[in-house]
Amino acid sequence: MKMNESQKVKIKARNVTVHYGEARALHGIDLDLNANEVTALIGPSGCGKSTFLRCINRMNDVIDGCRVGGSVSIDEQNIYSDAVDVVELRARVGMVFQKPNPFPKSIYDNVAYGPRIHGMAPSRSELDHMVEVSLKRAGLWDEVKDRLSASGTSLSGGQQQRLCIARAIAVSPDIVLMDEPCSALDPIATAVIEELMEELRRDYTIVIVTHSMQQAARISQRTAYFHLGDLVEHGQTQAIFTNPENKQTEAYISGKIG
Amino acid sequence: MNDEHIVSSFDRDLAELNQMVARLGGLAEQQFAAAIDALENRNASSIETIVSNDAELDQLEKDLNDRAIEVIATRGPMATDLRRILSAVKIAAVLERVGDYAKNIAKRSLVIISDETNRSDTISVGRIADIVQGMLREALDAYATANADLAMEVWERDQEVDELYTSLHRDLLGVIAKGAEEASVSSHFLFIAKNIERIGDHTTAVAEQVYFQVHGEMPSEERPKANAISEASDIED
Numbered sequence: 057m058k059m060n061e062s063q064k065v066k067i068k069a070r071n072v073t074v075h076y077g078e079a080r081a082l083h084g085i086d087l088d089l090n091a092n093e094v095t096a097l098i099g100p101s102g103c104g105k106s107t108f109l110r111c112i113n114r115m116n117d118v119i120d121g122c123r124v125g126g127s128v129s130i131d132e133q134n135i136y137s138d139a140v141d142v143v144e145l146r147a148r149v150g151m152v153f154q155k156p157n158p159f160p161k162s163i164y165d166n167v168a169y170g171p172r173i174h175g176m177a178p179s180r181s182e183l184d185h186m187v188e189v190s191l192k193r194a195g196l197w198d199e200v201k202d203r204l205s206a207s208g209t210s211l212s213g214g215q216q217q218r219l220c221i222a223r224a225i226a227v228s229p230d231i232v233l234m235d236e237p238c239s240a241l242d243p244i245a246t247a248v249i250e251e252l253m254e255e256l257r258r259d260y261t262i263v264i265v266t267h268s269m270q271q272a273a274r275i276s277q278r279t280a281y282f283h284l285g286d287l288v289e290h291g292q293t294q295a296i297f298t299n300p301e302n303k304q305t306e307a308y309i310s311g312k313i314g
Numbered sequence: 315m316n317d318e319h320i321v322s323s324f325d326r327d328l329a330e331l332n333q334m335v336a337r338l339g340g341l342a343e344q345q346f347a348a349a350i351d352a353l354e355n356r357n358a359s360s361i362e363t364i365v366s367n368d369a370e371l372d373q374l375e376k377d378l379n380d381r382a383i384e385v386i387a388t389r390g391p392m393a394t395d396l397r398r399i400l401s402a403v404k405i406a407a408v409l410e411r412v413g414d415y416a417k418n419i420a421k422r423s424l425v426i427i428s429d430e431t432n433r434s435d436t437i438s439v440g441r442i443a444d445i446v447q448g449m450l451r452e453a454l455d456a457y458a459t460a461n462a463d464l465a466m467e468v469w470e471r472d473q474e475v476d477e478l479y480t481s482l483h484r485d486l487l488g489v490i491a492k493g494a495e496e497a498s499v500s501s502h503f504l505f506i507a508k509n510i511e512r513i514g515d516h517t518t519a520v521a522e523q524v525y526f527q528v529h530g531e532m533p534s535e536e537r538p539k540a541n542a543i544s545e546a547s548d549i550e551d
Contacts, residue, residue, distance in 0.1 A: 270390050297392050299530030309392045313318050 066091035066231065066261040067112060071126035074107050074116060081107045083285045084126065089278070094253055094262040096272035096293065099282035100308065105265050108282065109233050112263060113149035114142055130231065147174050150224030154236040156216030158208030158223070163200050166208040166219055167191060170227035186226055194222035195252050214245025221252065225260070232256065234264040238271065250275050269309050273297040281305045327385045328395065331402040332458070334378045335409070339454040341371050342409040345416035346450065346513060350443045353423040353506070354436060364420040371413035378406045397530060401523040405457060408516045408523075412450070415509040415516075422502045422509075429496075435486070435503045442478045442507060445471065446514045453520040465524035466533065468517060475514040482507050 067089040074082040082104045089095045097105035107116065114135060116122045127134045135145055147170065158166050167187045168177070177183035187204070191197040196218040200211070208219050217237060224232055234253075238246040253262055253275050266272050272279055273293060280290040281302070289302040300306045307313070319325050345364055352360050382403045385391065391399055426436075449468050456465035486507070489500040525533050 269392060273392070298396065300393055306393050310395050311320050311324070313320055 063090040063093070065089070066130065067263070068129040068132075069108070069111070069126070070129075072108065072111055072128060073125040074104070074111065075123045075125075076119070077121040081285055082111075085287050087280060087287055087290060089261060089263060091261050092257050092259075093277040094257050094264060094275050095278045095280060096276035097263065097265045097280050097282060098267075098269065098272050098308070099288075101267075102284075103282040104285040105280075105282045106235055109235055109263060109265050112231065112233055113146050113151055115146075115151065117142065144174075147227040148229050149231045149233060150227065150229040151233045151235070152217070152220050152224055152237045155240050156213060156220050158211070158216050158219050160207065160209055162205045163191075163208050163211070163219060164204040167222050167226045170223060174227055176227065190222040190226040191219075193225055193256070194218045195248060195255075196222055212245070214241050214248060217241060217245065217249060218252065221249075221256075225256070229260065231261045231263065234262065236265055236267060239267065246271070269297070281308060283308070321389075324389050324395075327381075327389065328398055331378065331381060331385065331399060334374065334381065335402050335405055336454070336458060338371060338374050338378065338406055338409040339450075339457070341367070341374065342412040342416070343447070343450055343454070345371065345413050346419075346443075347447060349416045349419040349423065350440065350447070352420055353426060354440050356427045358424060358427045361420045361424050365417055368413050368417045371410055375406045375410040379403060393530075394527070397527045401527040405520050405523050408519050411516055412513050415513050419506050419509050422506050425502050426499055426506075429499045435482075435500070438478075438482050438485075439503060439507050439510065442475060442482065442510050442514075445475055445478070446510050446517065449475070449514060449517045450520075453517045453524070456521060456524045460524065460528055462525045462528040465521040465528075469521040469525075469533065472514050472518045475511060479507055479511040479514075 065088045067087075069085050069087045069089075072082055072085040072087075073080065085104075085108060087108075097109060099105045110116045111124055111128050112130075112135075114124075116124055124136065127136060129135065130148070133140070159169060161169070164187055167190050168183055171177040171183060171186050177186055188197060188201075191200065196215060199215060200206070200219075208216065211219060217240075221232070221237075238249050241249065250271065253264070256262060264272075264276065276293045278291065279293045279296040281288045281296065281300075281304070283304055289296065289300060289305045291301075295301075296305065297309060300309065345367060348360055348364050351357060352364065382399050385399055386396075389395070449471055452464060453468045455461070456468060483504065486500045486504045490497045490504070494500075522532055
């Protein structure tokens with residue numbers, strides 16, 4: 057894999073700490089994430105990777121007793137500064153969850169929801185266009201174009217997940233966060249999503265939490281290994297999975313007792 | 315730092331591959347030693363056995379490849395584990411080749427044994443064979459103990475083999491060029507020396523794999539080559 061050394065940094069985390077009440081979940085994370093790359097966050101359960109992911113769109117704000125310290129900048133702007141509108145931020149930073157969670161609405165309305173609440177579609181025809189483009193990008197259009205009024209929940213699991221991706225990208229985000237997006241999917245649906253991620257990274261910066269080492273190795277350009285709230289190792293995915301520098305990383309990715 | 319896998323059957327898979335390489339290595343060493351012994355002691359009776367034993371090496375290499383494919387497919391190995399499997403496959407291929415060379419040496423020795431001249435060439439060839447046998451033994455030790463330093467010592471020793479080979483090559487070519495009576499026997503010596511020199515080269519490939527397995531990269535420096543006819547010696551006979 058060729059790496060462009062002058063790659064643009066999209067997300068810059070500095071000394072990020074997270075406390076849940078008294079418990080410290082993240083111990084001062086410094087991490088740069090490049091634009092138009094897929095970065096995989098890996099590590100055992102409870103290592104802080106999902107907590108870190110949720111810092112990038114301030115999802116931790118909605119958790120009671122959760123305090124975030126340090127700074128996270130997107131395009132050089134600290135998203136924790138008072139000037140930032142959190143609703144707007146979450147439009148710029150979309151999120152896809154482990155379990156597909158379409159709204160109990162039509163396929164069309166699921167995708168149109170974001171553009172509507174953000175006032176992005178002044179006319180019906182423009183909204184139609186946005187829905188179509190988003191569904192096409194998510195690789196779902198051909199499968200649903202004849203039944204856009206059917207309920208989103210009537211789709212298969214893999215289709216529902218792609219619907220959630222279409223919903224996330226309908227508001228033209230810069231960044232898409234994915235928290236174990238394939239763990240509830242079969243291998244075919246997983247492959248479709250992985251193919252889609254490769255496609256999407258041309259336009260977006262993607263950060264994915266995954267428990268599948270093979271998936272992290274297949275889809276990401278960079279990998280960050282978290283352990284007990286610390287960032288242990290971060291680097292090119294190819295290097296992490298063939299010759300990691302850190303013994304803990306090696307033990308984790310190879311399934312060793314450590 | 316514990317090196318054991320949580321899934322202990324994975325450790326058994328890897329250990330099994332190591333054992334298969336060790337068996338291949340033992341057989342290759344044995345075949346090579348028997349071929350040299352047949353030549354040095356003019357022992358024609360062992361040659362048939364050497365030739366027929368080669369099939370066992372071939373079969374073992376095939377078995378190892380099948381097993382490695384199975385382990386890769388079922389375990390999804392990463393990092394050191396993946397390197398261990400890849401180097402086992404590569405070393406097995408090298409050892410199978412060593413077996414082929416031993417077989418060739420045995421076949422050519424048969425011609426030489428029936429001839430009573432060329433005692434001094436036997437001694438020269440024996441000297442090179444001695445060094446290469448030592449290299450092969452140590453390269454296999456380095457593999458068994460994952461000792462990259464020992465592997466690099468072996469790697470560097472090939473220079474000596476190249477030097478001895480170059481000198482012997484020159485002498486034998488001289489005899490052949492004169493068209494002397496013993497020219498035909500000399501040509502067999504030439505090929506035997508060549509085969510031994512190739513075993514030396516292959517042994518350095520084993521050493522490189524040991525280094526790769528331990529460090530995750532190939533040795534950086536170019537291997538010292540004292541072989542004036544190295545171009546020609548890269549051609550397989």
